[in-house]
Structure formats: C-alpha cells, structure tokens
Amino acid sequence: MGGYGDVQMIDENGVRADGRGPGDIRPITIETGVVPVADGSCRMTWGTNEAIVAVYGPMEAHPRKIQRQDRAVLDVAYNMAPFSTTDRMRPGFNRRSREVSKVTQDALESVVLLELYPRSKIRISIEIVSAEAGTRCVGLTAASVALADAGIPMTDLVVSVASGKINDVVVCDLNKEEDNYGEADLPMGILPNSGELVFLQMDGDLSQDEFKQAWKYNMDAAQEIHKLMVEALKEGDSQ
Amino acid sequence: MTIPIVPKLLRSHLSDLAERDARIDGRGRWEGRELEVQHSILPRAEGSARVRMGDTIVLAGVKFQIMTPYPDRPNQGGLMCSAEVRPVAGRNWESGPPSPESIELGRVVDRGIRESGCIDVDSLCIIPGEKAWQVILDLFAISDDGNLFDAFALAGITALRNATVPAERFEVGEDYQLSVSKTPMMCSYHRVGGRFVFDATAREELGGDERIHITLGDDNNVHSLQKGLKGIFSAEEFTEIMDNAIERAEELRKIVDEL
Numbered sequence A: 001m002g003g004y005g006d007v008q009m010i011d012e013n014g015v016r017a018d019g020r021g022p023g024d025i026r027p028i029t030i031e032t033g034v035v036p037v038a039d040g041s042c043r044m045t046w047g048t049n050e051a052i053v054a055v056y057g058p059m060e061a062h063p064r065k066i067q068r069q070d071r072a073v074l075d076v077a078y079n080m081a082p083f084s085t086t087d088r089m090r091p092g093f094n095r096r097s098r099e100v101s102k103v104t105q106d107a108l109e110s111v112v113l114l115e116l117y118p119r120s121k122i123r124i125s126i127e128i129v130s131a132e133a134g135t136r137c138v139g140l141t142a143a144s145v146a147l148a149d150a151g152i153p154m155t156d157l158v159v160s161v162a163s164g165k166i167n168d169v170v171v172c173d174l175n176k177e178e179d180n181y182g183e184a185d186l187p188m189g190i191l192p193n194s195g196e197l198v199f200l201q202m203d204g205d206l207s208q209d210e211f212k213q214a215w216k217y218n219m220d221a222a223q224e225i226h227k228l229m230v231e232a233l234k235e236g237d238s239q
Numbered sequence B: 001m002t003i004p005i006v007p008k009l010l011r012s013h014l015s016d017l018a019e020r021d022a023r024i025d026g027r028g029r030w031e032g033r034e035l036e037v038q039h040s041i042l043p044r045a046e047g048s049a050r051v052r053m054g055d056t057i058v059l060a061g062v063k064f065q066i067m068t069p070y071p072d073r074p075n076q077g078g079l080m081c082s083a084e085v086r087p088v089a090g091r092n093w094e095s096g097p098p099s100p101e102s103i104e105l106g107r108v109v110d111r112g113i114r115e116s117g118c119i120d121v122d123s124l125c126i127i128p129g130e131k132a133w134q135v136i137l138d139l140f141a142i143s144d145d146g147n148l149f150d151a152f153a154l155a156g157i158t159a160l161r162n163a164t165v166p167a168e169r170f171e172v173g174e175d176y177q178l179s180v181s182k183t184p185m186m187c188s189y190h191r192v193g194g195r196f197v198f199d200a201t202a203r204e205e206l207g208g209d210e211r212i213h214i215t216l217g218d219d220n221n222v223h224s225l226q227k228g229l230k231g232i233f234s235a236e237e238f239t240e241i242m243d244n245a246i247e248r249a250e251e252l253r254k255i256v257d258e259l
Helices: A093-108 A133-149 A178-182 A208-238 B008-019 B102-115 B148-161 B202-206 B236-257
Strands: A030-033 A039-046 A047-058 A075-080 A118-132 A159-166 A169-172 A184-191 A196-200 B035-039 B047-053 B056-067 B079-085 B125-127 B131-143 B183-192 B195-198 B211-216 B221-226
Touching: A030 A208, A030 B035, A030 B102, A039 A133, A075 A093, A093 A133, A093 A196, A118 A133, A118 A196, A118 B047, A118 B102, A133 A159, A133 A184, A159 A178, A169 A208, A184 A208, A184 B125, B008 B148, B035 B211, B035 B236, B047 B148, B047 B221, B056 B148, B079 B102, B079 B202, B102 B131, B102 B183, B102 B211, B125 B148, B131 B148, B131 B236, B148 B211, B148 B236, B183 B202, B183 B236, B195 B236, B202 B236, B211 B236
Parallel strands: A075 A118, B079 B131
Antiparallel strands: A030 A039, A039 A047, A047 A118, A159 A169, A159 A184, A184 A196, B035 B047, B047 B056, B056 B131, B125 B131, B183 B195, B183 B211, B211 B221
16 A cells, blocks of 8 residues: 555545545446346446446356366456556556456355356456446446346345545545555455355555454445445346 | 357348348348447546447547657657457457457558548647657447447547547646547448448348448548458449448538537
8 A cells, every 4th residue: 555644635524535424435326238238237337436347148168178067157357448547558468457357256156156057157247447446346346236137146246345544544435546545455345135255355554443443334335335236236127 | 259150040031131121120221220429428538438329339538648759750649549349348259369350440440530630640749859649549349239340430539529638647738629620430331131231230240241341531531441351342332332421421420520
C-alpha cells in the first residue's frame, strides 16, 4: 500500500473526501442480459468502476485434456480493457490479471454445482471497461449475477467487497484516491445467506481491532449489495 | 476463432430466402438493423462511444500518449487503432494472442479513419522533433451478432469526434477538443444466399460467403476497401454495392452529426 500519511482523506467527523461515512459504499447499479449473444450476462457499475460479464455454457470442454469426468470446469478470465485506466492498459498477458482470474475462479468453483455437468466447461469472461478501485470485487460479484442469469445452479450468490484503512481510520469500499494512498485493503467474497467466505485477500497493515472492524464493514455491506443483486435478477427475469 | 461447422441446412435455408428476396430476420436486402449510438460513456477514456446494431454491441475508447515524433516527420503526431474481440463477445471467440480476424478488423477500420485525413497529424505536434501526441483508438467488442466492422468503424469515429486532448494531465497546456475534420463511414456487404446484403447478422455470416467493406468520406471519396473470405464477385455486383454504400454512409453520417 502507498501509505502516504500526509494526504488527508477523512476529517475529524469521519466524513470522507467524497462525502461518505466510514461504513458507506459507493453507488451501485446492476443490470442483466447486457450481452445478448451470451447465455447469461451482467453489467455492474460501482462508483466509476464498470464490469461486463458474459457466461457461456455449460458447453463441450476442449481441449479434452481439461475435461473432468466427474464435474464441469470453469474457465474464468478477468481482463481490463485498454481504455479502462488513466494510462492506457496494454492488451495482452499480465500477471495481475492472471492472479485475479485464478482467485475469482477458485471463489466461483466453490459455489457452482459443478458435479451436475460432468465433462463440460462453463466460460466466464469478466471485462473491466472502467476501473476505479476494487475491480476484482466488482468482477466477482457481477460474475455470480451473470451465472445466475444463465440459470447455472449455485449454492449462493457471491458478494465481494473490500474495506481498508485511510489516515488510520478503517473505512469500507475504498475509492481510487483512498486506494492509492490507503494503508490497508481487505477484499472478501461473502456468501450472503450463510455469512461464509469463498474469497479472501489482504495487504497492508491492520491491528487486530482494525481487522475486526474491516471484517464487520464487509459483512454489513454484503447484505446491502445482495439486495441489489436479487432485485436485478428479478427484474431481468420479469422482462 | 474456432471454425464453426456450417450446417448445410442453414446455407440452403438462406438460399431459399434469397430466392424470395427475403432475409432470415425479416429485413430487406439493404436494410440495416436498429441502431443506437452513444458517446462519452466511459469515465477513464478521453473519448468514448458505444454502438448497438441489433444484438451486436461494441465500445470504442480513445487514449492519448506523448511520443517522440519520427525523425522523418518531426512535426507530426500519430494515430493508432487496434481492435480486440475477446471471448466475452461470443462463444466462438477464444482468448490468446489476437486472431487474424481481429487483426483484419482493426486494420481495415484503421485505414478508413487514417486515409480519410479526418485527424490532422500536424496539429498533434507539441514541440517539433521532441514531443507529439499519439492518439490511440481501442475498439472492443461486447456482443458479436455479426458485422463488427461497421459497428467498430462507427464507434471509432464517434469516440474520436468526442475526444478531449488531456494536456493538463501531461502538463503541456490546457485541455482541448481533438479536431476531427471529416466523418468517414464504413458500409459492409456479405454474400448471403448468392447475393449481397447490407449489415449481415452472425447467422448470415456463418452461412454466407465473401464480404466487402467500403469506407467513404464526407464527399463520398473512397478511403478504404477490403474484400474478405473466399468468393468471386463481378464488377456489376460491386457497382450495385458502391451505389448503396453512398446512400447508407450519408444516413450514418447524419446520425453521428446530430449527436
């Protein structure tokens, strides 16, 4: 983390530069059916983040060496579009994208009922077309909505949200500036119905008390975001 | 892109339809799909556009970089155009290095925009021989239901026309609107069921043959042509397409002018 102590991003009353309180999240919109040729899809905006996720499958898994006799495999690709960042993102291989793809895949494989589709593949394409901060959370959350939109059975949706620390104060859902100069970041992938986790990362510096506060902010935010996800799915269904 | 198995049934169905002068989605031979064009929709891009043609959806984003001018052209900046069709856009598109199809897409759109002279590369110079703007136009497919070429070209020129040069961020003066003096338009035709049609869908592309792309400038000057895929066409067929392209390009230009 950057850890620039001299950039003031929260005042003595706990009001952040963008007007939010410590536990508040940025505005979120969720829409399904945004990629008409896909089996399921989702567009999610979160602050000035925007992710578009398309789900294809279950379909034949090829090459055959990737097939599993007893279950389906997920093929998750997280990618940032070249115009998604302030400085143009060069298309192509990128270690960060590979890691985010992998942890997202691990999270989704924990909830999709893979054993229902032996020898098949479900492809999940996460495209970040505008990045602010917390794109992996947007990607994972939107991917679970897109899977539901595709009618793929899952034990639960996944809500991903991060909390962190700015100027020694624990806050929920860091924006771009807070992320650049923040002192910690704790993204989690939460199953809203059970409170269990399928995704967890952290970097920075948090005391045990701060860590507990960040955890609680994430759990509370997950419930709030879950409502929006369910609403979007119901709305998509009624159309 | 994986090679889809072209069902013989689809080909024969398309021929039957062509005999009755009909199309698979009920459109007329020269009729385009419903069109929706938006601009300035991506917060991180200096210029952007979203085009929807039926179920085909694409984005275009403009970014700027500072480059050192080429030694033989010390007073000029540059324009770069690249197209990406990632697996998000359809089940037949695969990840990995850019496929020949997406490279062709980017290059054909690039030629139409570049050759029209709509961007004055001399105006992109900051300090002769030292600093100049490089304009990068990235085209990105969201949903491929055919004719990505026209969607990319339309999104590309719309994004450029609404782009702001971020001089303040690079500390070389004040931000200003990128000057785009012309509005080149691409029109694409596919041979489906034996005759050419305008704005083919994915199914028409799948069961069709060769395609022809024409980019026309404001004065109907021709700026780029491309024939793609296997097939033979006659001079008469080409004349018919060109006459139609002149009409279609004018309609499209009007839409972009009115945004």
